[in-house]
Amino acid sequence: MIKAGIIGATGYAGGELVRLLTGHKNTEVIWYGSRSYIDKKYAEVYQNMFRIVEEKCLDDNMEELADQADVIFTATPQGFCASMMKEEILAKTKLIDLSADYRIKDVNVYEKWYGIEHKSPQFIKEAVYGLCEVNRDDIRKARLVANPGCYTTCSILTAYPLAKEGLIDMSTLIIDAKSGTSGAGRGAKVSNLYCEVNENIKAYGVAAHRHTPEIEEQLGYAAQEKVVLNFTPHLVPMNRGILVTEYASLKKRVTYEDVKAVYDKYYGKEYFIRFLEEGVYPETKWVEGSNYVDINVKLDPRTNRIIMMGAIDNLVKGAAGQAVQNMNLMFGLPESEGLKLVPMFP
């Protein structure tokens, strides 16, 4: 039984981790860390867990937790994990960080986009970017995994095979993303109130969202060139789900079958990536509650562009599900253990 500790267990991503780990036959959650709710019963914070989780919330003492846990998940604000990290912790336990602290290799880029000083840059090199379908082998050996962002997971996986195979002109890549509101977290802000989000759609963080450099870095590795792109997130009145619509110019004439073959080459054996039938476009509802990524493309000969579309559940493949997938890899378990969740419809 893997002993798992969660710091930040009462945010939405933390709550989803609890849901997934509760149903995972090889893990036991031994620490529900939540600075805001110390000593409160976890099930009083999330009543859906009544009679399922009996424990109380604990603090965020990562050192003490490292003594007890085989793996620590940090679902905490940017900067927290980096501020607590030391060799002693990694010597004792594995760590999967759901924040952005170790996702970006260039600490200057991190500090510029996030506007904070990185407190433990010495671990950035060691950290493995936990996009399972791309970095599987490195993840298996890692002590420290940087779990990818929600937008980035969806954005990267949707374009990755075409970037890797050089089919698209990376300088033309534009990513228009749409997210459910759980991505905004559980903080009490006026802009996230029901009446402000409901019956409304808006863009935000235009040409300035922090997931941009993460997408650029990873797609840059795939394309083996420096990538600069536009990424525009939008807030959609729904709880869960991310849909990305990506546009790029094709570098050569290809057919739908050619493109499908490229996706099959990279994803044909992937359990969690479903390349849909021709003409069927991803919808967030079809992956809700699951770890799937649904992808399809449409070629437009009129403009010589390809439109790539991808959908995930932001709290599962975009956060907690991918974290569990990383844990499975790190502990030598079957990669889909505890994650064969059938999407819920409606």
Next chain:
Amino acid sequence: MIKAGIIGATGYAGGELVRLLTGHKNTEVIWYGSRSYIDKKYAEVYQNMFRIVEEKCLDDNMEELADQADVIFTATPQGFCASMMKEEILAKTKLIDLSADYRIKDVNVYEKWYGIEHKSPQFIKEAVYGLCEVNRDDIRKARLVANPGCYTTCSILTAYPLAKEGLIDMSTLIIDAKSGTSGAGRGAKVSNLYCEVNENIKAYGVAAHRHTPEIEEQLGYAAQEKVVLNFTPHLVPMNRGILVTEYASLKKRVTYEDVKAVYDKYYGKEYFIRFLEEGVYPETKWVEGSNYVDINVKLDPRTNRIIMMGAIDNLVKGAAGQAVQNMNLMFGLPESEGLKLVPMFP
């Protein structure tokens, strides 16, 4: 491996049955019956099942299905199951009917409220009303189970212990119920369009809803008297969930603790019924996707009434989940097999 056939597999309740049976380790779905989509791949009707269900939809030939299946689920319009039923079918297979055909013992009451002739009243007596927590022993021995309605499951279980123990005056019982829109089915009707339901709430079937006699009959058995009550359903802009708010006058002075003790007497060992902490009222979101029934009460000394509240997921405990729970009982499996679903939040 239990071979299960579903007739009506492409309605919302049928789809939920597929979701639950797909995750059930002792069953295999061998028949996806859907008159509307014969020969179409099931996953084209419900894209969430892409790469999970490969089969095509079949017709609704119950006789042929009875030769192949160990259990048949009928998630079909009222009257269908009764019109197909014969001894030969029950001799070969078990049957769980999610329609109302065998729920009401008095065929005249059925025919009056449903406005159709019952085509096989000879099976009504044999049929067991599949409210698991109440009729567990009879269900274990049944060939034919009448799976309760969604509103009725929630309405009955919320008041059952108090009716049984004679604490409330049954002539004062009023049930005000609120349901998500999946309860209205997948039929293409203007009144169920997004723009008609969204940002709206309304009562319907006032003093005329078909679930009324079913609730009255079952609570009558509990109270051992004839029960006549008001039941008012409302349509709420959400996909899933039923909340009932029930009002009744108390027959004697009792405390919250007294009442809690009564609920504990009947439900204390029930896996799927959660009597909440004092002051915490049921919310549909806390049971979403799960087979739980959340219940609590509030006593009002000013009016000498008790307000009982209960919440379920209408597609799970209100339909497919309870059907699987019945199947587990009928086949001697652990009652919660395949149903330990953690509610999804948000």
Next chain:
Amino acid sequence: MIKAGIIGATGYAGGELVRLLTGHKNTEVIWYGSRSYIDKKYAEVYQNMFRIVEEKCLDDNMEELADQADVIFTATPQGFCASMMKEEILAKTKLIDLSADYRIKDVNVYEKWYGIEHKSPQFIKEAVYGLCEVNRDDIRKARLVANPGCYTTCSILTAYPLAKEGLIDMSTLIIDAKSGTSGAGRGAKVSNLYCEVNENIKAYGVAAHRHTPEIEEQLGYAAQEKVVLNFTPHLVPMNRGILVTEYASLKKRVTYEDVKAVYDKYYGKEYFIRFLEEGVYPETKWVEGSNYVDINVKLDPRTNRIIMMGAIDNLVKGAAGQAVQNMNLMFGLPESEGLKLVPMFP
């Protein structure tokens, strides 16, 4: 031109007042009071008012405002208006208080239910309860109007004619109410976040909601007896709208036509009250954005009860619209001036 000042202009009710007064040909808003946003442009708080309202937010100095305004609207938390009130203010200006401070005639009842001390009980007697269709004549002469609560407006008007004519047994009256989320205000609370309200319904304030004594007092005047009842509010995932479903036993045998005649007697000439056609039940969407109250009833001979249903837009007839209607009466304008808003659908 009536000079109107609003204190609490940046709450949802205050915002709706701005919307209505902006379209009212006899008024000019001269004061947008908002303690939280002093010196900020009003249109930066509510971007829908961009290029419509150019003014900045001011403080809540009621004395200074009284010098400038012909009428003051207070859309403020309970206790504020009472704490600021003095004869000097009422000597200079009319005041319409959207809070509960002057709604309840018995100051002890107010202090018990609201849990605060009333700071100016000497004005309670003078204050007129601003339920226009009931107290029209007194409102015309009033200096100080207590604008009714949202739930109470809908609850009272729906039952009023039957209470007045003695058709129903008031001791059996139960009010089950459902409200959109704007009724919870614009405060940043976790419980009002999009993800907490969406796809969810719950009861709250069960047997304890502050609107209860207000409903009891007013229906008591109508029935000429002391009324004690159950009132249960529910939170519905929609922005606007209140639906009440009220249950009571009939004191004598009546037909639908008899009951309709009673409603016609009281409401037949009312512009804002629509008694619907038989069999058509109120839906909140049909009154959205308007000052209408839609009402209908269903008689149930099986239980000898009548089910009364009413719907309003909680921000219009339940708050700002009724406040403007009161203002029209107080200033001798046509009662529907600025309020002939056609409900918006969908």
Next chain:
Amino acid sequence: MIKAGIIGATGYAGGELVRLLTGHKNTEVIWYGSRSYIDKKYAEVYQNMFRIVEEKCLDDNMEELADQADVIFTATPQGFCASMMKEEILAKTKLIDLSADYRIKDVNVYEKWYGIEHKSPQFIKEAVYGLCEVNRDDIRKARLVANPGCYTTCSILTAYPLAKEGLIDMSTLIIDAKSGTSGAGRGAKVSNLYCEVNENIKAYGVAAHRHTPEIEEQLGYAAQEKVVLNFTPHLVPMNRGILVTEYASLKKRVTYEDVKAVYDKYYGKEYFIRFLEEGVYPETKWVEGSNYVDINVKLDPRTNRIIMMGAIDNLVKGAAGQAVQNMNLMFGLPESEGLKLVPMFP
């Protein structure tokens, strides 16, 4: 008093026309045409109009209507208006067609994208494209106005000044659009059911949507070159609203102030177009129920692109509101008559 007839009065756009014309002081609706509901009271189809509209629905006899009406609005399926059109009708009355029949000047393009034969191409040349802010003078003199599509109105107006002034490379223009569900009409289709749309977002009509050639034609006039672009609509779980996010490469180095000056040049005096403050991006909720178009842009020096954003209410500026604006122009009324609607929030 202008006598107005509506054919297609019971669709969502038709319903909105009724709402707007009911509040318009110079018009009287004399014909509520609805093939599906002939002889049914209009207010039974749209209960929000109870006691506001007393008339019954009539047929779609355009010739008879032409004898009675000063202006006819056709809010009908593609092809209907073209099939009924003749000189005799235009000789007697003005016509504003909300369908696409006369929007596209090249009949071959129309027939290819719409897949139907145009039955009266002889009127295409005469028809004026009713984008009021662009074609105001021609509209004033027109007998036949082709009211623009919802997506097209928003897409064109958002980019128009930059296209006109040659600031953007038109070959790089990509339009990613998001629409509420009322745009899909009131037809009873499974894909528009509440449970299918709610908690979901998807792209549709990718590289194939019929509004594409309309946008290309109009922006081509502005840019004075042939324009071919990508347009991708998405379905959003909300009733009303369209948001477009448009991407294009800049042809020269410009500042935000430069761009703002260009928008001011074209829209500075427009009542219905609001160019927002820098850093404030359009949200559909801020224009809901109104005829406003909210626009802003963000320059991205990293990619040398400009991101243009625009928001409208699809049923108002995207359909009925613009139709009334056109009517006002055609009849010499103030352009904003009956359209000074304050957006409703929340």
